[in-house]
Amino acid sequence: MWLNQFLLLAAVLFAIGVYGVITRRNGVMVLMSIEMILNAVNINLVAFGAFNGTPVGSVFALFVIAVAAAEVGIGLAIVLLIYRNKRSIDFDEVDLLKG
């Protein structure tokens, strides 16, 4: 199998995730798209680890998974707080930091 198979699949997933972050307005959907981007990066890490014959790629993928879990926890807490204050999680309507 070619290394490029895995790298190109990861690139496709990354691009789809970026499209989701740009177009979706729901806060939970934006977080889901970010998860897809992180997964694409994980495929790259494990693929290069397998290519070089070391377990270091998988180790870094595990670290990324742990950080992603923390990120989802904080992100959903923020989305809940926005919903409680504004009764909506449409990110187009969140403009509290606008000058």
Add this chain to the structure above:
Amino acid sequence: MTQLFAQAGSGDLMVAQNIFWWIFAAITVIAAIRVVTTENIVHSALNLVIVLAGVAVQFIFLGSEFAAVTQVLVYIGAIVVLFLFGIMLTRGSLGEETLAQSERRGMGALVALMLFGVMAVSLIDGFEDVTLGEDTRNLIEVETWEREGTDAGDAFLTRGSDTAAIGDTIFEQYIVPFEAISVLLLAALIGAIVIARKE
């Protein structure tokens, strides 16, 4: 099972592996597109499960079982459930979501396509004929001092499960990042509780 694989011959095995790779890659990409395009958010979350399982399958193809099992446990088991709770608690979003205007969708598609184009060109340019070994499992050092008739401390390299290798690497070389990440997780959990708590 091992004999079965040996009889099939490595050439046939590689062909079968390639066919299944393309099937699973197609499923993953289609589910990923559905995640970002369906209007129903619960359906998006369920399609996300397929994408995450597809990524776990890629880890298996790459010979990294431990990462695949962790992917299933942490992502499908925990993070997707967290997403579903988030969808339920922000009840206004349950069901249909009004999608962005077509102008913004066009811009998003343009950005994503250009990004993919840049990555694809550089990947094809940089790794054109690079192949993965037939056996992607890691080389691990096995000491044979337990066996009779061999010298103490005698070691040889063999292809083995990468779980042992990952454990050795995390707890020897990367013990400091590991501890730092455990503190980060604790801080994130406390932070999430503080943020989401009612006054």
